[in-house]
Every structure is written in structure tokens, then in C-alpha cells.
Amino acid sequence: MKEVIHTPVPLVEEEEYHINMGPQHPSTHGVLRLVVTLQGEIVKSLKPHCGYIHRGIEKMCEKDTYPQIIHLTDRIDYLSAHINNHAVCLLVEKALEIEVPERVKYVRTIMDELARIQSHQLWWASFGMDLGGLTCFFYGLRDREKILDIWEETTGARFLQSYYTPGGLLWDIHPNFQKDVKAFIKYFRKKIRDYDNILSGNVIFRERSRNIGLMSKEDAISWGVTGPSGRGSGWSCDVRKHHPYALYDKVDFKEILYTEGDTLARYLVRMDEMRESMNIIEQLIDNIPEGDFTAKMKAVIKLPAGEYYQRVESARGDLGLYCISDGNKTPYRMKFRTPSFSNLSVLDHISRDLKIADLVAIGGSLDLVIPDIDR
Amino acid sequence: MKEFFKYFADIFTGVRSLLIGMSVTGKYFFSPGQIVTQQYPENRKTLKMYDRFKGEVIMPHDENNHHRCTGCAICELNCPNGSIEVISARIDGPDGKKVRIIDQHIYHLGMCTFCSLCVKTCPENALAFGQEFEHAVFDRTVLTKILNQPGSSILKEIA
Structure with a gap:
């Protein structure tokens, strides 16, 4: 019998050391802890430690009725709260085979795209700040405030709206909604040129982001990197195109694809997506049909026993909702396939042998939301 | 070259x-x-929130100190995190039958997540959202509120 020789593998090679990036590092945008193995300032490997903001949302869903789950999904990915709510609503409507009124579909699509724009605006603001441009932060938040005001007027909340209910909407849209959205689109079309002038064309930004964090299409597929980060690598993964929900099969929009796969490509995908979202809203905002803002629902919603899966395209990627129902008014099991969790997993692969300053740029370009990772 | x-x-x-x-x-x-900056503490007098703004849950009372709550506790059932406790009592009604009235409608503002299910599901529209947003206090027990005013009674048309 051959003797098995255990050669002790050292945890750290010579001249290597660990450093904790986070949980309170400003560029991780939350309580994400990355244990980075460095040689000098070159990243050798990286281990994310999750769980600092784990709230057990999946478990809490098991005690809540379906209308109550809505307000929990706001808090998974707070920057695309509307889109998360949409996932639950679509799941319940699919299981009960309810057709929602046309007006609801229009409003939901517009709200989702507004959510996408404001998420990308905040991402642009913080990404610019990560790379040393504090001006970006103020300009991004200034324009995002306009969307938050529109939401506050219609839904009553700026951030965690809980505006969708299974079968429709909480309230009808505010009479000023269409006017405000049109004014915002007109305003933001001007301002997004400022964004390009300040950051997209800036020589320091270009040099720091081009050819940094290269991710091939194969990498993106095998790590499950969806959303703008995956589309920056040329992977056509837009759920709105491939599995349309709400009105996405009726509106005319492009799926933004870049093939470079570097940090700059991921940046440009998001910038173009903001423009594309504005195109979608412009097609819909004048044609919102009259009608009810909610379908007729029973007071107690019980899904028939079985398994259900619903995907939506959140601002960060493919959000999947898996639900097992045993016929009661609460789900037996609820599982969220959140995009940020998969996007984080590729960070180790694409940041190897780069400088630690590049890690900040790559992490920013993946647009991670930490509650989305931990749930 | x-x-x-x-x-x-x-x-x-x-x-x-x-x-x-x-x-x-x-x-x-x-x-x-x-410049878009609002000078917040200075503009408190002119600052107006939107009508639908979810500041806190209130129970509107009319000028005769009547509210619309029957004490059915549907809001308590719908609240996802137990922010609402309805304590109702039974008293003798005018025709001799026992009538349920609300004793205390307790609202824990510190636990509320503003999902608006209580306001939405109330069959009598007894609850509404208030515009107050300055909720910072030194003692968290202040955040537990009793929504029905002392001495108030239910509106005659509903009872």
C-alpha cells in the first residue's frame, strides 16, 4: 500500500500576508468583509466573508402571508425594491392564474425602469467616488432625488415602497405622476451628458478601468454573473428579453451588450441601460390606459400546493424566486436567487494578480448590494 | 517615433x-x-410632505372626538411584525346586547416597517398615515402610542 504523504500546505506563501478589507471599508458599500491575500500590493487571492447583515428573510417568509412577504423583499435589494416586489407579485399571480389589468402592467413597468435608473445613478455616484471623484457622488444623488420625489408622491415612501400587491398596486398613481416622470426624463437626458463629460471620458478613470478585471463570456456563464456585469462580457442574459414579463414583450428596447469584459465595459453597459430605460418609459408614459389599479383578489391568498419559480431582471441581474407551497396561506419554503451573491463569487477570479487599488474598481463595477448577498 | x-x-x-x-x-x-440643497432645520415652517407620505400610523378623530375603529383587529392580523395591538372590551349596548368597543389601540412606532397593510385592509378606513417624520426621541417607550384619544368613542353611523 502506498503511503499517503501529507505535505503541509502553508496557509500563506512567503512574503504574503492577509488583510481584511471591510466589513467597514467604504468601497465595499456595506458590511462585506473581504480577506485579501496580498504580496506587496498585488492581490493573490481573496475570500469573501458573508453574513454580517444576515436577517433570515427566507425563514421570515415562512411565517408571513403572501401580501406580507412584499415588505420583506424590499429589504433584500433596497435599490431595486420595486423590482423585488414585482417578483413576488408575479409569482403569486402565476400560481393563481390571475390576469392583472393593463394599467397595472404599465405602471409596474414604468416603476421598474425608474428603479433601474435610480439604482444605476446611485451606482454611478458611488463608483465615481470609489475612484476618487467626489463630484460624481453629489451629481448622482442630486438626480436620484428627483425619482425619489416622484415615488414619494405616488407610493408614500422614498426608499422601501412596498407599492405592489399581489394582483395590482397599493394605490392608484398620483395625478401628477405622468407629468413628473416626463419632466424627469427631459431633465435627465440633459444631465446624463454631464455624467459622460465628468467620468466616462476622463483620462484617469479610463486608465484605471480599461483592461482591469477581465471576465470572459465563459467565466460569466460558469460563475452565473448576470445583469449588467454579465452583459459587459457579451453574455446575452437579460431576463426582460428572454423571459418577458409585464410589458417587456411589447416595448421596443435593445439589450446592451459589450464584449470587452473589463471594468469599463461593465460601466458602459450601465450608462447605456439608463438611456434605454428612459426610452422604455417614454414609450409607455403617455399610453397608460384607464382602468382598475388592482385585480379582484380574495382576502386570504392561498397558493395551490406545488413549486413555483419566477425570474425578474433586477438592477443587478437575474433575481429568481423559488417557492414551495403546501396549500396554506404562508409558503412552505421561499428561496431567493439573488444576483449580487453570484456576482460576488467571481470577484476572486477576476481580481487575481492585480493591484489592491484595482480591486476597489472591480468591486465597484460589479455593483454589489450587501443585503442582497446576505438576505 | x-x-x-x-x-x-x-x-x-x-x-x-x-x-x-x-x-x-x-x-x-x-x-x-x-443649487438644490434644502436648508432643513431652517425651513421647517414651510416644509410640506406629500399627501401620501407614510410618516406614522394615526387614527383620525373628528371634532366630536369620534373615531371609526370597531376593534375588529384586522390590522393586528395583517401586521407582519406585531406593531399593532388592539385591546377591545365588551359593554352593554343600547338594546341590551353586548357590543364590542375598542379600549386601546396600541401602535409601536419603533417596530413599524410602513408596509401600509393595516391602512389598506382596514374595512372602516379608521387608520391613516400621518405626515409627522421627526420621530427621534431619547426614550424608546415614547414610541409606543395609543392611537384612540382618551374619552373618544366610535362614530354613530358605524356602530
């Missing part, structure tokens, strides 16, 4: 991109009319 020219071309385009960026910031620097 090509390298040499590229070196200077890079410097030129780089400086140009920086100037373009600085022209944007300079534009805002010299046009203070575009």
Missing part, C-alpha cells in the same frame, strides 16, 4: 478630457441658481 507622438497625443487628450470635466463643475460653480 510613433511611440513618441503617441506619448504627446495621450497627454493632449488627457488634459482635454480633464478640462471637459472641469467645465461641467465650473458651470455649476458659477450658476448658484441650480
